[in-house]
Every structure is written in C-alpha cells, then in structure tokens.
Amino acid sequence: MSKGPITCHVLDVSLGRPAEGVEVNIQTYHKGHRNVDIFSPFAHGVTDADGRCLNMLPPRGSDEARLQNKQVIAGTYKIVFKPKEYFEKTGRKCFYPWVEITFEIENPEEHYHIPLLISPYSFTTYRGS
Secondary structure, eight states, X not given: OOOOSEEEEEEETTTTEEOTTOEEEEEEEEEOGGGOEEEEEEEEEEOOTTSEEOOSSXXXXXXXXXXXXXXXXXXXXXXXXXXXXXXXXXXXXXXXXXXXXXXXXXXXXXXXXXXXXXXTTEEEEOOBO
C-alpha cells in the first residue's frame, strides 16, 4: 500500500514507545477577508499501534487524490495532534491538549514526514524522512 504525501509518527518519550490512538488533522492555509489567517480542514487520521499515520491523504497523483480534491500543492499547512485523550487513557494528565505545527511545502513532489515526540509536559518535532 502506498503512503500519502504527508505522514506523521508520534512517540511517547516518557514511556519509550509509540503513541497509539492520537487524533491527527491536517489543515490548509489561506488568507481570508481583511487578511485574517484561516486554516481549513484537509485530512484526518488516528495513529496506529506503531504511532504512525501514513494514509491521511491518498497517494500523490492517484485517481483517489483527484476525485477527493486531496492533491497536495505548494503552500502552508498545519498538522494538529490531539494527545490529551491518549494520555487520559493511560491515567495521565497532559499540559498540551493540542500540538499545532505549521509547516511549508515548497515542493509538492517530495514526501513530508512530521514526527512528534511527546510526554505529558513537553513535545518536540523535526522534519523526518
């Protein structure tokens, strides 16, 4: 199975294992009326047992991507992780109920992978491969 052009991986560094069941949303950016910044829903997924979300979007150039109007183009995007429920399921509180990461796609032909390393009171990210 082909993976989508934007993927992610969530690791719970406090336990040293993948974070299964984290809701993930991708949003697209555009300027609204009077230059208000607007992010619109684009894709949705939930991390699997390996903490990965590989198929939020259909494969690049596929019929499915065209039919669903889910083709990735150059521009600004936001990926929103919602780890609060994940931590609550394991009996832990968290300080960051949502983690929002805004990123730029310059070349839509490239694959964009956004890993998130989380613990109840911290997070970090980087551009993965």
